[in-house]
Amino acid sequence: MDLSFFLEVLLGGLLAGVMYSLVALGFVLIYKASGVFNFAQGAMVFFAALTFVQLTKIFGMPMWLAFPVTLVVMVLFGIATEKVVLRPLVNQPPITLFMATIGLTFFLEGFSQLVWGSQPHGLELGIPDVPMEWLSQSSGINISQFDLFAAVVAGVLVAVLALFFQYTRIGRALRAVADDHQAALAVGIPLKHIWAIVWSVAGFVALVAGLMWGARNGVGYSLTFIALKALPVLILGGFESIPGAIIGGLIVGASEKLAEVYLPPMLNAPLTEFFGGTVNLQGIESWFAYVVALLFLLVRPQGLFGEKIIDRV
Amino acid sequence: MLYREAGQFRTTYAEDQQIFPIRQDRVAVVVLLVAAFVVVPLVGNQYWLSAILTPFLIYSLAALGLNILTGYAGQLSLGTAAFMAVGAFMSFNFVLRAPWLGIIPSFILAGLCAAAVGIVFGLPSLRIKGFYLAVATLACQFFVVWALQRFGWFSNYSPSGVIAAQEVVILGYAFNTPASKYMLTLIIVTLMALAAKNLMRSETGRAFMAVRDMDVAASVIGIPMMKTKLLAFAISSFYCGVAGALHAFTYLGQVEPEAYSLELSFRILFMIIIGGVGSILGSFLGAGFIIVFPIFLNLLFGGVSHLIGDEISHAVLSNVETMIFGGLIVFFLIVEPHGLARLWQVAKEKLRLWPFPH
Numbered sequence: 001m002d003l004s005f006f007l008e009v010l011l012g013g014l015l016a017g018v019m020y021s022l023v024a025l026g027f028v029l030i031y032k033a034s035g036v037f038n039f040a041q042g043a044m045v046f047f048a049a050l051t052f053v054q055l056t057k058i059f060g061m062p063m064w065l066a067f068p069v070t071l072v073v074m075v076l077f078g079i080a081t082e083k084v085v086l087r088p089l090v091n092q093p094p095i096t097l098f099m100a101t102i103g104l105t106f107f108l109e110g111f112s113q114l115v116w117g118s119q120p121h122g123l124e125l126g127i128p129d130v131p132m133e134w135l136s137q138s139s140g141i142n143i144s145q146f147d148l149f150a151a152v153v154a155g156v157l158v159a160v161l162a163l164f165f166q167y168t169r170i171g172r173a174l175r176a177v178a179d180d181h182q183a184a185l186a187v188g189i190p191l192k193h194i195w196a197i198v199w200s201v202a203g204f205v206a207l208v209a210g211l212m213w214g215a216r217n218g219v220g221y222s223l224t225f226i227a228l229k230a231l232p233v234l235i236l237g238g239f240e241s242i243p244g245a246i247i248g249g250l251i252v253g254a255s256e257k258l259a260e261v262y263l264p265p266m267l268n269a270p271l272t273e274f275f276g277g278t279v280n281l282q283g284i285e286s287w288f289a290y291v292v293a294l295l296f297l298l299v300r301p302q303g304l305f306g307e308k309i310i311d312r313v
Numbered sequence: 314m315l316y317r318e319a320g321q322f323r324t325t326y327a328e329d330q331q332i333f334p335i336r337q338d339r340v341a342v343v344v345l346l347v348a349a350f351v352v353v354p355l356v357g358n359q360y361w362l363s364a365i366l367t368p369f370l371i372y373s374l375a376a377l378g379l380n381i382l383t384g385y386a387g388q389l390s391l392g393t394a395a396f397m398a399v400g401a402f403m404s405f406n407f408v409l410r411a412p413w414l415g416i417i418p419s420f421i422l423a424g425l426c427a428a429a430v431g432i433v434f435g436l437p438s439l440r441i442k443g444f445y446l447a448v449a450t451l452a453c454q455f456f457v458v459w460a461l462q463r464f465g466w467f468s469n470y471s472p473s474g475v476i477a478a479q480e481v482v483i484l485g486y487a488f489n490t491p492a493s494k495y496m497l498t499l500i501i502v503t504l505m506a507l508a509a510k511n512l513m514r515s516e517t518g519r520a521f522m523a524v525r526d527m528d529v530a531a532s533v534i535g536i537p538m539m540k541t542k543l544l545a546f547a548i549s550s551f552y553c554g555v556a557g558a559l560h561a562f563t564y565l566g567q568v569e570p571e572a573y574s575l576e577l578s579f580r581i582l583f584m585i586i587i588g589g590v591g592s593i594l595g596s597f598l599g600a601g602f603i604i605v606f607p608i609f610l611n612l613l614f615g616g617v618s619h620l621i622g623d624e625i626s627h628a629v630l631s632n633v634e635t636m637i638f639g640g641l642i643v644f645f646l647i648v649e650p651h652g653l654a655r656l657w658q659v660a661k662e663k664l665r666l667w668p669f670p671h
Contacts, residue, residue: 037444088647095389096646098444099586102579103642110635118628228451228575235448286459290452294437297449301441309442311529 015147017253022209023230024245033174033198042227043108049210074203120220232293238306362491376584376596378552384591386545387525392450395457398573400557427554435546461570494563589654598653
């Protein structure tokens with residue numbers, strides 16, 4: 001096994017994992033603050049990225065302007081969600097809220113394509129997706145400049161969010177709401193403001209994730225599947241842990257990439273012999289992350305950093 | 314006045330425990346069954362039978378399977394389509410490789426294969442719950458579709474991965490017309506719905522519901538957690554597997570693994586949300602709604618585009634449809650979390666008192 005190739009695959013996987021973490025972060029935020037598993041996060045990523053691209057394309061906005069405008073749109077969306085979907089469902093079982101967000105996903109996917117059209121678009125952020133020369137020359141490892149940039153963005157985002165949750169008044173209120181809707185209401189926390197805020201922040205994270213993924217893969221309907229990639233990250237790291245989303249992302253990204261590169265060549269031949277015909281393990285990455293996450297869950301049912309589940313009767 | 318049980322006395326335990334204790338309900342069910350078994354095949358045309366009623370029955374069966382798991386046993390699953398895929402591909406293989414088995418045993422065996430897959434992917438439910446479990450069932454969804462695509466054996470090494478379901482022949486009679494396929498589906502679905510209804514009224518069903526309502530409490534009062542949860546996964550997957558076999562054999566004829574995507578799992582989940590979580594009737598109502606609604610929308614948009622004299626493009630139509638679907642889900646969850654089945658129950662309560670308000 002070639003060591004520098006292995007390192008390249010590993011690092012590439014870790015950096016791809018950071019991109020997953022960016023999406024997972026949006027899930028964690030809303031779960032942490034409102035106890036809702038927001039399945040619509042993927043659709044929000046798609047919507048935000050599409051809005052951004054179309055603002056620059058159709059209205060000719062420069063990027064520095066399109067970003068805040070998109071942010072405003074996402075905040076409006078967050079407030080609307082709170083008013084229309086969440087408020088009528090206060091104190092319903094979490095499963096009901098989860099299913100409501102599946103409905104929201106469909107609504108948002110239809111809505112974004114209705115408004116902005118369903119053609120895929122390219123997105124250019126000005127950071128070239130090319131290997132860094134100094135690194136490939138000195139060690140022979142190809143790491144994209146863009147991947148590194150994404151990792152830095154994710155790191156900054158996590159730091160800011162962690163501080164926000166830990167030290168601000170709103171952050172404390174968010175954590176109280178997550179613990180118990182009714183108790184939080186009883187001590188005078190304005191639930192509707194809090195939810196609107198947290199959905200807006202999730203909208204912001206969705207926008208950042210959308211820009212990163214959009215610049216990488218193009219802005220199209222396939223962006224919504226990114227959320228499915230983020231789910232194993234989420235259960236691996238634990239639903240309510242921001243560092244968990246990052247660590248989970250790193251583990252999932254690395255193991256997925258390694259499996260994708262090393263498993264098919266290793267297993268194709270023996271499996272072909274065993275089953276007959278031609279067995280081709282390509283596409284193993286579509287489910288490998290889930291199995292990794294499942295194995296972790298068997299040991300720690302609440303994910304790596306999730307809060308310990310205590311069952312009471 | 315019509316729907317009132319006054320004067321109907323139950324004098325034996327058997328009468329007391331029957332599925333439909335009220336005479337009017339029994340009459341209604343008999344009328345419905347006669348209509349489904351006799352009238353529909355006689356008057357239904359090919360479009361109605363093969364494009365609406367047969368898929369309606371098949372999706373009802375799949376929704377019923379999911380309802381057993383999610384509605385009765387409380388384990389949220391996002392992998393329904395995967396179990397259907399197992400049913401479809403395994404029934405194809407049983408008929409192909411063991412033709413002496415016959416169609417019905419092949420369907421049953423395919424259902425059992427789906428049940429086995431269900432048990433394997435249900436194992437995590439012993440350790441993990443709620444959303445963690447829902448995400449874990451996604452693993453099943455992706456893995457099964459991937460395996461069916463990658464291992465040529467399942468599709469008999471067809472290069473495109475598409476399988477063509479064999480002709481359904483039972484005791485020398487070939488089910489090849491829309492009406493006969495409809496009848497076969499109807500018989501299987503009716504029998505399985507009856508079995509499900511009775512099962513949910515039995516000890517097993519009550520154990521499922523106890524686990525759903527609070528699994529710790531259920532295990533404290535002595536309900537074996539492992540057996541109950543795995544049984545729920547097995548029965549549910551069996552139903553979905555048979556639905557998948559019917560899906561391939563009596564509805565589509567040709568299927569590919571990609572047809573059993575996450576999209577289909579969500580569709581079936583929507584059916585039980587709209588129809589009613591934890592209700593046999595709800596599975597049918599929800600499936601009917603999800604099948605009929607797009608047709609209704611198409612007609613509506615056809616009318617609208619006729620009115621404004623402009624053609625509405627297909628893309629717009631499908632996007633609006635998605636939006637309305639999503640909106641409806643949210644609407645139902647807010648207004649009536651128990652779905653259409655609950656509305657039906659409320660209507661019956663009202664009917665019992667009619668014309669008096671109380």
